Amino acid sequence: MSKSSLVTHSAPSIVSPNSEKLGIESKTQRSILKRKRSVSSSHIRCTTDRNDLIGNGIKDNVKCSLILSMRKLVPQVSTTVKWNPRDPAQMKAVKQVLHVATVPPTVVCREAEQKRVVEFCKACVEQEKAGSIYICGCPGTGKTLSINKMREQLSSWSEEVGLQPVEALAINCTSLVNASEIFSKILEKLKFSKKKKDCLTPLQHLQSLFSQSSSISRTMLLIVIDEMDYLITKDRATLHDLFMLTTFPFSRFILIGIANAIDLTDRFLPGLKSRNCNPFVVTYCAYSRYQIVEILQQRLETLGYRVFQPLALEYCARKVAAASGDMRKVLDVCRTAVEVLETELRDCATKEQADSVTFDHMDAALSKAFKSPKLDILQSLPQHQQIILCSLVKLFNSSKKNATTIGELNKSYLEACKSASVPAVGSLEFTDMCRVLAVQGLLKLGQSKEDRLKRVTSQIDVSEISFALKGIRFFKKFLED
Numbered sequence: 215m216s217k218s219s220l221v222t223h224s225a226p227s228i229v230s231p232n233s234e235k236l237g238i239e240s241k242t243q244r245s246i247l248k249r250k251r252s253v254s255s256s257h258i259r260c261t262t263d264r265n266d267l268i269g270n271g272i273k274d275n276v277k278c279s280l281i282l283s284m285r286k287l288v289p290q291v292s293t294t295v296k297w298n299p300r301d302p303a304q305m306k307a308v309k310q311v312l313h314v315a316t317v318p319p320t321v322v323c324r325e326a327e328q329k330r331v332v333e334f335c336k337a338c339v340e341q342e343k344a345g346s347i348y349i350c351g352c353p354g355t356g357k358t359l360s361i362n363k364m365r366e367q368l369s370s371w372s373e374e375v376g377l378q379p380v381e382a383l384a385i386n387c388t389s390l391v392n393a394s395e396i397f398s399k400i401l402e403k404l405k406f407s408k409k410k411k412d413c414l415t416p417l418q419h420l421q422s423l424f425s426q427s428s429s430i431s432r433t434m435l436l437i438v439i440d441e442m443d444y445l446i447t448k449d450r451a452t453l454h455d456l457f458m459l460t461t462f463p464f465s466r467f468i469l470i471g472i473a474n475a476i477d478l479t480d481r482f483l484p485g486l487k488s489r490n491c492n493p494f495v496v497t498y499c500a501y502s503r504y505q506i507v508e509i510l511q512q513r514l515e516t517l518g519y520r521v522f523q524p525l526a527l528e529y530c531a532r533k534v535a536a537a538s539g540d541m542r543k544v545l546d547v548c549r550t551a552v553e554v555l556e557t558e559l560r561d562c563a564t565k566e567q568a569d570s571v572t573f574d575h576m577d578a579a580l581s582k583a584f585k586s587p588k589l590d591i592l593q594s595l596p597q598h599q600q601i602i603l604c605s606l607v608k609l610f611n612s613s614k615k616n617a618t619t620i621g622e623l624n625k626s627y628l629e630a631c632k633s634a635s636v637p638a639v640g641s642l643e644f645t646d647m648c649r650v651l652a653v654q655g656l657l658k659l660g661q662s663k664e665d666r667l668k669r670v671t672s673q674i675d676v677s678e679i680s681f682a683l684k685g686i687r688f689f690k691k692f693l694e695d
Protein backbone atom coordinates (compact mmCIF):
# COMPACT_ATOMS: atom_id res chain seq x y z
CA MET A 215 0.00 0.00 0.00
CA SER A 216 1.16 3.50 -0.56
CA LYS A 217 2.86 5.37 2.23
CA SER A 218 0.60 8.40 1.72
CA SER A 219 -2.53 6.54 2.62
CA LEU A 220 -0.81 5.39 5.79
CA VAL A 221 0.13 8.89 6.75
CA THR A 222 -3.36 10.26 6.42
CA HIS A 223 -4.71 7.62 8.77
CA SER A 224 -2.73 7.65 11.95
CA ALA A 225 -2.82 4.74 14.38
CA PRO A 226 -5.07 5.09 17.42
CA SER A 227 -3.29 6.24 20.54
CA ILE A 228 -2.59 3.67 23.18
CA VAL A 229 -3.63 6.11 25.86
CA SER A 230 -7.02 6.52 24.37
CA PRO A 231 -7.61 3.67 22.00
CA ASN A 232 -11.34 4.05 22.05
CA SER A 233 -11.76 6.30 19.06
CA GLU A 234 -10.96 3.49 16.64
CA LYS A 235 -12.82 0.97 18.78
CA LEU A 236 -15.92 3.07 18.86
CA GLY A 237 -15.73 3.75 15.16
CA ILE A 238 -14.97 7.45 15.61
CA GLU A 239 -13.56 8.56 12.29
CA SER A 240 -10.90 11.18 11.70
CA LYS A 241 -11.72 14.23 9.60
CA THR A 242 -9.93 12.74 6.61
CA GLN A 243 -11.65 9.41 7.04
CA ARG A 244 -14.99 11.18 7.30
CA SER A 245 -14.44 13.09 4.10
CA ILE A 246 -13.41 9.92 2.26
CA LEU A 247 -16.46 8.15 3.56
CA LYS A 248 -18.69 11.09 2.64
CA ARG A 249 -17.44 10.91 -0.92
CA LYS A 250 -18.09 7.20 -1.04
CA ARG A 251 -21.54 7.60 0.42
CA SER A 252 -22.48 9.98 -2.32
CA VAL A 253 -21.13 7.58 -4.96
CA SER A 254 -22.95 4.61 -3.52
CA SER A 255 -26.66 4.16 -3.50
CA SER A 256 -28.48 5.28 -0.40
CA HIS A 257 -28.69 1.89 1.34
CA ILE A 258 -25.05 1.17 1.87
CA ARG A 259 -23.54 2.27 5.13
CA CYS A 260 -19.84 2.85 4.92
CA THR A 261 -18.94 3.14 8.58
CA THR A 262 -17.66 -0.03 10.16
CA ASP A 263 -18.01 0.43 13.85
CA ARG A 264 -17.56 -2.37 16.32
CA ASN A 265 -21.20 -3.38 16.26
CA ASP A 266 -21.16 -3.57 12.49
CA LEU A 267 -18.33 -5.98 12.62
CA ILE A 268 -19.53 -8.04 15.52
CA GLY A 269 -23.07 -8.58 14.34
CA ASN A 270 -23.80 -11.44 11.99
CA GLY A 271 -27.10 -10.37 10.48
CA ILE A 272 -25.49 -7.47 8.63
CA LYS A 273 -22.78 -9.48 6.95
CA ASP A 274 -23.82 -8.32 3.49
CA ASN A 275 -23.72 -4.68 4.53
CA VAL A 276 -20.23 -5.14 5.90
CA LYS A 277 -19.20 -6.84 2.67
CA CYS A 278 -20.57 -3.97 0.60
CA SER A 279 -18.92 -1.30 2.68
CA LEU A 280 -15.63 -3.17 2.53
CA ILE A 281 -15.79 -3.39 -1.25
CA LEU A 282 -16.38 0.35 -1.41
CA SER A 283 -13.41 1.24 0.72
CA MET A 284 -11.10 -1.48 -0.47
CA ARG A 285 -9.42 0.25 -3.34
CA LYS A 286 -7.79 2.55 -0.79
CA LEU A 287 -6.69 -0.16 1.58
CA VAL A 288 -5.66 -3.26 -0.31
CA PRO A 289 -3.86 -2.80 -3.60
CA GLN A 290 -4.60 -5.53 -6.07
CA VAL A 291 -1.53 -7.73 -6.20
CA SER A 292 -0.76 -9.14 -9.59
CA THR A 293 0.89 -12.50 -9.23
CA THR A 294 1.77 -14.83 -12.05
CA VAL A 295 1.76 -18.06 -10.06
CA LYS A 296 -1.63 -19.27 -8.92
CA TRP A 297 -1.98 -20.71 -5.47
CA ASN A 298 -3.02 -24.32 -5.34
CA PRO A 299 -4.50 -24.86 -1.88
CA ARG A 300 -4.54 -28.60 -2.57
CA ASP A 301 -0.79 -28.72 -2.81
CA PRO A 302 0.42 -29.78 0.66
CA ALA A 303 3.80 -28.07 0.22
CA GLN A 304 2.18 -24.76 -0.71
CA MET A 305 -0.33 -25.07 2.11
CA LYS A 306 2.50 -25.68 4.56
CA ALA A 307 4.37 -22.62 3.27
CA VAL A 308 1.29 -20.44 3.71
CA LYS A 309 0.76 -21.57 7.28
CA GLN A 310 4.42 -21.04 8.00
CA VAL A 311 4.33 -17.45 6.76
CA LEU A 312 1.34 -16.79 9.00
CA HIS A 313 2.88 -18.43 12.04
CA VAL A 314 3.57 -16.08 14.96
CA ALA A 315 7.04 -17.56 15.39
CA THR A 316 8.03 -16.73 11.80
CA VAL A 317 10.22 -13.68 11.79
CA PRO A 318 9.55 -11.43 8.79
CA PRO A 319 12.56 -10.14 6.80
CA THR A 320 11.90 -6.54 7.81
CA VAL A 321 9.64 -4.86 10.32
CA VAL A 322 7.25 -2.51 8.57
CA CYS A 323 5.12 0.10 10.37
CA ARG A 324 7.54 0.37 13.27
CA GLU A 325 10.22 2.45 11.60
CA ALA A 326 9.70 5.52 13.80
CA GLU A 327 9.78 3.61 17.09
CA GLN A 328 12.80 1.62 15.99
CA LYS A 329 14.62 4.77 14.96
CA ARG A 330 14.07 6.38 18.36
CA VAL A 331 15.44 3.33 20.14
CA VAL A 332 18.42 2.97 17.79
CA GLU A 333 19.34 6.64 18.06
CA PHE A 334 19.25 6.45 21.84
CA CYS A 335 21.44 3.33 21.88
CA LYS A 336 23.90 4.78 19.37
CA ALA A 337 24.35 7.85 21.54
CA CYS A 338 25.05 5.63 24.57
CA VAL A 339 27.60 3.56 22.61
CA GLU A 340 29.36 6.61 21.17
CA GLN A 341 29.62 8.26 24.57
CA GLU A 342 30.34 4.95 26.35
CA LYS A 343 27.52 5.84 28.67
CA ALA A 344 24.95 3.61 30.32
CA GLY A 345 21.26 4.32 29.78
CA SER A 346 17.80 2.81 30.00
CA ILE A 347 14.76 2.61 27.78
CA TYR A 348 11.28 1.44 28.59
CA ILE A 349 9.23 0.07 25.69
CA CYS A 350 5.52 -0.21 26.31
CA GLY A 351 2.35 -0.89 24.36
CA CYS A 352 -0.53 -3.33 24.06
CA PRO A 353 0.16 -7.01 23.32
CA GLY A 354 0.91 -7.88 19.70
CA THR A 355 2.15 -4.44 18.69
CA GLY A 356 5.56 -5.68 17.56
CA LYS A 357 7.62 -4.69 20.60
CA THR A 358 9.57 -7.93 20.91
CA LEU A 359 9.96 -8.33 17.15
CA SER A 360 11.23 -4.84 16.49
CA ILE A 361 13.62 -4.74 19.44
CA ASN A 362 15.12 -8.06 18.35
CA LYS A 363 15.66 -6.62 14.87
CA MET A 364 17.09 -3.48 16.40
CA ARG A 365 19.72 -5.54 18.25
CA GLU A 366 21.01 -6.83 14.91
CA GLN A 367 21.05 -3.30 13.47
CA LEU A 368 23.02 -1.96 16.39
CA SER A 369 25.72 -4.59 16.28
CA SER A 370 26.22 -4.20 12.51
CA TRP A 371 26.33 -0.41 12.95
CA SER A 372 29.03 -0.63 15.65
CA GLU A 373 31.10 -2.82 13.33
CA GLU A 374 30.61 -0.46 10.39
CA VAL A 375 31.71 2.62 12.28
CA GLY A 376 34.61 0.77 13.87
CA LEU A 377 33.44 1.05 17.44
CA GLN A 378 33.74 -1.73 20.01
CA PRO A 379 31.20 -4.44 19.18
CA VAL A 380 28.04 -4.20 21.23
CA GLU A 381 27.36 -7.42 23.10
CA ALA A 382 23.75 -8.34 23.65
CA LEU A 383 21.82 -10.29 26.23
CA ALA A 384 18.10 -10.96 25.83
CA ILE A 385 16.07 -12.29 28.73
CA ASN A 386 12.41 -13.10 28.78
CA CYS A 387 11.40 -12.73 32.42
CA THR A 388 8.72 -15.43 32.17
CA SER A 389 11.59 -17.93 32.11
CA LEU A 390 13.13 -16.74 35.39
CA VAL A 391 12.63 -18.80 38.54
CA ASN A 392 12.49 -15.64 40.60
CA ALA A 393 12.91 -11.94 39.93
CA SER A 394 16.38 -11.57 41.42
CA GLU A 395 17.72 -14.29 39.09
CA ILE A 396 18.02 -11.48 36.55
CA PHE A 397 21.21 -10.29 38.27
CA SER A 398 22.94 -13.69 38.05
CA LYS A 399 22.04 -13.81 34.34
CA ILE A 400 23.72 -10.44 33.78
CA LEU A 401 26.72 -11.49 35.83
CA GLU A 402 27.04 -14.68 33.79
CA LYS A 403 27.01 -12.65 30.59
CA LEU A 404 29.79 -10.47 31.95
CA LYS A 405 31.66 -13.73 32.56
CA PHE A 406 31.97 -13.21 36.27
CA SER A 407 31.02 -16.36 38.06
CA LYS A 408 30.38 -16.24 41.76
CA LYS A 409 33.37 -17.43 43.77
CA LYS A 410 32.66 -19.97 46.46
CA LYS A 411 33.86 -17.80 49.32
CA ASP A 412 32.25 -14.72 47.88
CA CYS A 413 29.51 -13.57 50.21
CA LEU A 414 28.20 -10.92 47.82
CA THR A 415 24.84 -11.42 46.19
CA PRO A 416 24.81 -11.22 42.35
CA LEU A 417 23.36 -7.72 42.64
CA GLN A 418 26.06 -6.56 45.05
CA HIS A 419 28.64 -8.12 42.77
CA LEU A 420 27.35 -6.09 39.82
CA GLN A 421 27.22 -2.93 41.90
CA SER A 422 30.79 -3.47 42.96
CA LEU A 423 31.92 -4.18 39.37
CA PHE A 424 30.29 -1.03 38.06
CA SER A 425 31.87 1.04 40.81
CA GLN A 426 35.51 0.38 39.87
CA SER A 427 37.12 1.43 36.64
CA SER A 428 39.61 -1.44 36.45
CA SER A 429 37.17 -4.27 36.97
CA ILE A 430 35.14 -4.10 33.81
CA SER A 431 35.83 -4.19 30.09
CA ARG A 432 34.89 -1.24 27.93
CA THR A 433 32.56 -3.33 25.75
CA MET A 434 29.02 -2.02 25.81
CA LEU A 435 26.37 -4.55 26.76
CA LEU A 436 22.81 -4.26 25.50
CA ILE A 437 20.40 -6.00 27.84
CA VAL A 438 16.88 -6.57 26.57
CA ILE A 439 14.48 -7.55 29.31
CA ASP A 440 11.19 -8.69 27.87
CA GLU A 441 7.98 -9.12 29.90
CA MET A 442 9.58 -6.91 32.50
CA ASP A 443 6.43 -6.78 34.63
CA TYR A 444 7.40 -10.23 35.90
CA LEU A 445 10.13 -8.49 37.87
CA ILE A 446 7.62 -6.53 39.95
CA THR A 447 7.95 -7.71 43.52
CA LYS A 448 6.07 -6.46 46.53
CA ASP A 449 8.85 -4.03 47.48
CA ARG A 450 9.72 -3.27 43.80
CA ALA A 451 13.36 -3.67 44.81
CA THR A 452 14.48 -5.82 41.86
CA LEU A 453 13.14 -3.45 39.25
CA HIS A 454 14.50 -0.45 41.06
CA ASP A 455 17.97 -1.96 41.57
CA LEU A 456 18.09 -3.04 37.94
CA PHE A 457 17.50 0.46 36.60
CA MET A 458 19.83 1.95 39.21
CA LEU A 459 22.68 -0.20 37.88
CA THR A 460 22.79 2.14 34.89
CA THR A 461 23.72 5.03 37.20
CA PHE A 462 26.97 3.53 38.52
CA PRO A 463 30.06 5.41 37.38
CA PHE A 464 31.58 2.56 35.34
CA SER A 465 28.38 0.96 34.24
CA ARG A 466 28.58 0.04 30.56
CA PHE A 467 25.17 -1.22 29.73
CA ILE A 468 22.05 -0.15 27.94
CA LEU A 469 18.97 -1.55 29.55
CA ILE A 470 15.86 -2.02 27.41
CA GLY A 471 12.83 -3.07 29.42
CA ILE A 472 9.70 -4.22 27.57
CA ALA A 473 6.21 -4.62 29.03
CA ASN A 474 2.61 -3.82 28.17
CA ALA A 475 1.77 -1.27 30.89
CA ILE A 476 2.21 2.29 29.75
CA ASP A 477 2.91 3.58 33.24
CA LEU A 478 4.98 0.77 34.73
CA THR A 479 8.00 2.92 35.51
CA ASP A 480 5.94 5.86 36.83
CA ARG A 481 3.80 3.61 38.94
CA PHE A 482 6.37 1.22 40.32
CA LEU A 483 9.52 3.27 40.14
CA PRO A 484 8.58 6.83 41.08
CA GLY A 485 11.97 7.22 42.83
CA LEU A 486 13.96 6.92 39.60
CA LYS A 487 13.24 10.46 38.47
CA SER A 488 14.73 12.04 41.59
CA ARG A 489 17.85 9.91 41.12
CA ASN A 490 18.28 11.13 37.57
CA CYS A 491 17.60 7.67 36.23
CA ASN A 492 14.35 8.15 34.39
CA PRO A 493 14.23 5.70 31.46
CA PHE A 494 13.61 6.97 27.94
CA VAL A 495 10.08 5.80 27.13
CA VAL A 496 8.97 4.61 23.68
CA THR A 497 5.30 3.74 23.28
CA TYR A 498 4.01 1.31 20.66
CA CYS A 499 0.46 2.18 19.59
CA ALA A 500 -2.05 -0.47 18.59
CA TYR A 501 -1.92 -1.20 14.85
CA SER A 502 -4.53 0.49 12.69
CA ARG A 503 -6.33 -1.45 9.98
CA TYR A 504 -4.08 0.13 7.34
CA GLN A 505 -0.98 -1.03 9.14
CA ILE A 506 -2.39 -4.51 9.66
CA VAL A 507 -3.01 -4.87 5.92
CA GLU A 508 0.48 -3.61 5.14
CA ILE A 509 2.10 -6.03 7.57
CA LEU A 510 0.06 -8.97 6.28
CA GLN A 511 0.93 -8.16 2.70
CA GLN A 512 4.59 -7.90 3.51
CA ARG A 513 4.51 -11.34 5.12
CA LEU A 514 2.49 -12.87 2.28
CA GLU A 515 4.39 -11.40 -0.66
CA THR A 516 7.30 -13.78 -0.07
CA LEU A 517 5.00 -16.60 -1.23
CA GLY A 518 4.60 -15.24 -4.75
CA TYR A 519 0.97 -16.28 -5.11
CA ARG A 520 -2.29 -14.80 -3.89
CA VAL A 521 -3.68 -16.68 -0.91
CA PHE A 522 -6.35 -14.25 0.31
CA GLN A 523 -8.93 -12.33 -1.59
CA PRO A 524 -8.31 -8.64 -0.76
CA LEU A 525 -11.78 -8.38 0.75
CA ALA A 526 -10.96 -11.13 3.25
CA LEU A 527 -7.76 -9.39 4.37
CA GLU A 528 -9.54 -6.08 4.71
CA TYR A 529 -12.28 -7.63 6.81
CA CYS A 530 -9.81 -9.25 9.17
CA ALA A 531 -7.78 -6.04 9.51
CA ARG A 532 -10.82 -3.94 10.33
CA LYS A 533 -12.20 -6.37 12.84
CA VAL A 534 -8.96 -6.85 14.77
CA ALA A 535 -8.04 -3.15 14.63
CA ALA A 536 -11.43 -2.32 16.12
CA ALA A 537 -10.98 -4.83 18.93
CA SER A 538 -7.31 -4.57 19.90
CA GLY A 539 -4.87 -3.95 17.03
CA ASP A 540 -3.08 -7.13 18.11
CA MET A 541 -1.00 -8.59 15.27
CA ARG A 542 -0.82 -11.97 17.00
CA LYS A 543 -4.60 -12.18 16.79
CA VAL A 544 -4.49 -11.18 13.10
CA LEU A 545 -2.08 -13.99 12.29
CA ASP A 546 -4.15 -16.50 14.27
CA VAL A 547 -7.33 -15.50 12.48
CA CYS A 548 -5.68 -15.68 9.06
CA ARG A 549 -4.30 -19.14 9.75
CA THR A 550 -7.73 -20.27 10.92
CA ALA A 551 -9.28 -18.88 7.72
CA VAL A 552 -6.78 -20.92 5.68
CA GLU A 553 -7.75 -23.99 7.70
CA VAL A 554 -11.43 -23.31 7.05
CA LEU A 555 -10.70 -23.40 3.32
CA GLU A 556 -8.58 -26.53 3.76
CA THR A 557 -11.42 -28.33 5.56
CA GLU A 558 -13.88 -27.22 2.89
CA LEU A 559 -11.67 -28.66 0.17
CA ARG A 560 -11.32 -31.92 2.06
CA ASP A 561 -15.00 -32.29 2.90
CA CYS A 562 -16.55 -31.56 -0.47
CA ALA A 563 -14.23 -32.90 -3.11
CA THR A 564 -16.54 -32.56 -6.08
CA LYS A 565 -18.24 -29.18 -5.62
CA GLU A 566 -16.80 -26.11 -7.25
CA GLN A 567 -14.40 -24.67 -4.74
CA ALA A 568 -12.62 -21.45 -4.02
CA ASP A 569 -8.97 -21.23 -4.95
CA SER A 570 -8.18 -18.60 -2.34
CA VAL A 571 -9.39 -17.55 1.09
CA THR A 572 -12.64 -15.63 0.64
CA PHE A 573 -14.65 -13.22 2.76
CA ASP A 574 -16.79 -16.14 3.96
CA HIS A 575 -13.79 -18.18 5.10
CA MET A 576 -12.52 -15.13 6.96
CA ASP A 577 -15.94 -14.53 8.45
CA ALA A 578 -15.97 -18.08 9.83
CA ALA A 579 -12.46 -17.63 11.25
CA LEU A 580 -13.36 -14.31 12.86
CA SER A 581 -16.48 -15.78 14.45
CA LYS A 582 -14.33 -18.49 15.99
CA ALA A 583 -11.75 -16.02 17.24
CA PHE A 584 -14.24 -13.51 18.57
CA LYS A 585 -16.63 -15.97 20.10
CA SER A 586 -17.09 -13.55 22.92
CA PRO A 587 -16.60 -10.01 21.66
CA LYS A 588 -17.25 -8.75 25.18
CA LEU A 589 -14.24 -10.65 26.45
CA ASP A 590 -12.02 -8.86 23.99
CA ILE A 591 -13.53 -5.48 24.79
CA LEU A 592 -13.07 -6.01 28.53
CA GLN A 593 -9.51 -7.18 28.14
CA SER A 594 -8.50 -4.24 26.00
CA LEU A 595 -10.01 -1.48 28.16
CA PRO A 596 -7.65 1.06 29.75
CA GLN A 597 -6.47 -0.13 33.13
CA HIS A 598 -8.47 2.27 35.32
CA GLN A 599 -11.69 1.34 33.56
CA GLN A 600 -10.85 -2.28 34.27
CA ILE A 601 -10.24 -1.42 37.94
CA ILE A 602 -13.67 0.23 38.06
CA LEU A 603 -15.29 -2.92 36.71
CA CYS A 604 -13.32 -5.07 39.13
CA SER A 605 -14.47 -2.88 42.01
CA LEU A 606 -18.03 -3.29 40.82
CA VAL A 607 -17.67 -7.07 40.83
CA LYS A 608 -16.23 -6.98 44.37
CA LEU A 609 -18.99 -4.70 45.57
CA PHE A 610 -21.76 -6.81 44.06
CA ASN A 611 -20.22 -10.05 45.31
CA SER A 612 -19.80 -8.81 48.88
CA SER A 613 -23.15 -7.03 49.15
CA LYS A 614 -25.08 -9.64 47.15
CA LYS A 615 -26.75 -6.72 45.38
CA ASN A 616 -26.79 -5.93 41.70
CA ALA A 617 -26.97 -2.14 41.84
CA THR A 618 -24.96 0.59 43.53
CA THR A 619 -24.27 4.31 43.19
CA ILE A 620 -21.36 6.16 41.66
CA GLY A 621 -20.38 7.32 45.17
CA GLU A 622 -20.26 3.76 46.53
CA LEU A 623 -18.49 2.48 43.47
CA ASN A 624 -15.91 5.23 43.85
CA LYS A 625 -15.21 4.08 47.43
CA SER A 626 -14.71 0.53 46.28
CA TYR A 627 -12.48 1.77 43.44
CA LEU A 628 -10.31 3.80 45.84
CA GLU A 629 -9.83 0.72 48.04
CA ALA A 630 -8.89 -1.34 44.99
CA CYS A 631 -6.32 1.24 43.89
CA LYS A 632 -4.90 1.36 47.39
CA SER A 633 -4.53 -2.39 47.66
CA ALA A 634 -2.81 -2.51 44.26
CA SER A 635 -0.68 0.57 45.03
CA VAL A 636 -2.01 2.31 41.96
CA PRO A 637 -2.56 6.09 42.17
CA ALA A 638 -6.32 6.63 41.88
CA VAL A 639 -7.89 9.19 39.55
CA GLY A 640 -9.96 12.08 40.97
CA SER A 641 -13.73 11.84 41.37
CA LEU A 642 -14.51 13.90 38.26
CA GLU A 643 -12.33 11.73 36.08
CA PHE A 644 -13.82 8.67 37.77
CA THR A 645 -17.35 9.77 36.84
CA ASP A 646 -16.20 10.45 33.29
CA MET A 647 -14.80 6.95 33.04
CA CYS A 648 -18.08 5.50 34.30
CA ARG A 649 -19.78 7.43 31.49
CA VAL A 650 -17.35 5.98 28.93
CA LEU A 651 -18.12 2.49 30.24
CA ALA A 652 -21.81 3.27 29.90
CA VAL A 653 -21.33 4.46 26.30
CA GLN A 654 -19.60 1.17 25.54
CA GLY A 655 -22.61 -0.70 26.88
CA LEU A 656 -20.78 -2.14 29.87
CA LEU A 657 -22.41 -0.10 32.66
CA LYS A 658 -25.80 1.53 32.97
CA LEU A 659 -26.08 4.87 34.76
CA GLY A 660 -29.34 6.12 36.27
CA GLN A 661 -30.64 9.69 36.46
CA SER A 662 -29.79 11.95 39.37
CA LYS A 663 -28.84 15.59 39.76
CA GLU A 664 -25.86 14.66 41.85
CA ASP A 665 -23.33 12.45 40.08
CA ARG A 666 -22.42 10.49 43.19
CA LEU A 667 -26.04 9.44 43.70
CA LYS A 668 -26.47 8.10 40.19
CA ARG A 669 -27.46 4.46 40.19
CA VAL A 670 -24.98 2.05 38.60
CA THR A 671 -25.86 -1.36 37.23
CA SER A 672 -23.88 -3.69 35.06
CA GLN A 673 -24.98 -4.28 31.49
CA ILE A 674 -23.14 -7.57 31.38
CA ASP A 675 -23.01 -10.47 33.75
CA VAL A 676 -20.49 -9.83 36.55
CA SER A 677 -19.17 -13.37 36.12
CA GLU A 678 -18.24 -12.41 32.58
CA ILE A 679 -16.27 -9.43 33.89
CA SER A 680 -14.54 -11.68 36.42
CA PHE A 681 -13.71 -14.24 33.79
CA ALA A 682 -12.31 -11.68 31.38
CA LEU A 683 -10.21 -9.78 33.89
CA LYS A 684 -8.91 -12.81 35.76
CA GLY A 685 -6.98 -13.53 32.59
CA ILE A 686 -4.92 -10.42 33.32
CA ARG A 687 -2.29 -11.12 35.96
CA PHE A 688 -2.76 -7.77 37.64
CA PHE A 689 -6.43 -8.50 38.48
CA LYS A 690 -6.24 -12.21 39.17
CA LYS A 691 -5.22 -11.93 42.82
CA PHE A 692 -7.46 -8.94 43.42
CA LEU A 693 -10.55 -10.79 42.21
CA GLU A 694 -9.67 -13.95 44.07
CA ASP A 695 -9.09 -12.26 47.45
Ligand SMILES: Nc1ncnc2c1ncn2[C@@H]1O[C@H](COP(=O)(O)OP(=O)(O)O)[C@@H](O)[C@H]1O
Binds near residue numbers: 321324352354356358
Ligand atom coordinates in the same frame (compact mmCIF):
# COMPACT_ATOMS: atom_id res chain seq x y z
N1 LIG B 1 5.44 -4.83 12.07
C1 LIG B 1 5.33 -6.14 12.00
N2 LIG B 1 5.67 -6.80 10.88
C2 LIG B 1 5.52 -8.15 10.81
N3 LIG B 1 5.07 -8.91 11.79
C3 LIG B 1 4.71 -8.31 12.93
C4 LIG B 1 4.83 -6.90 13.10
N4 LIG B 1 4.41 -6.57 14.35
C5 LIG B 1 4.07 -7.72 14.94
N5 LIG B 1 4.26 -8.75 14.11
C6 LIG B 1 4.02 -10.16 14.42
O1 LIG B 1 3.01 -10.22 15.41
C7 LIG B 1 3.37 -11.14 16.44
C8 LIG B 1 3.41 -10.43 17.77
O2 LIG B 1 4.48 -9.47 17.77
P1 LIG B 1 5.37 -9.21 19.07
O3 LIG B 1 6.57 -8.44 18.66
O4 LIG B 1 5.61 -10.51 19.78
O5 LIG B 1 4.38 -8.31 19.92
P2 LIG B 1 4.52 -7.76 21.39
O6 LIG B 1 5.92 -8.05 21.87
O7 LIG B 1 4.25 -6.30 21.27
O8 LIG B 1 3.46 -8.46 22.20
C9 LIG B 1 4.69 -11.75 16.04
O9 LIG B 1 4.42 -12.96 15.39
C10 LIG B 1 5.27 -10.77 15.06
O10 LIG B 1 6.08 -11.41 14.11
Ligand SMILES: [Mg+2]
Binds near residue numbers: 358359
Ligand atom coordinates in the same frame (compact mmCIF):
# COMPACT_ATOMS: atom_id res chain seq x y z
MG1 LIG C 1 6.47 -9.33 23.44
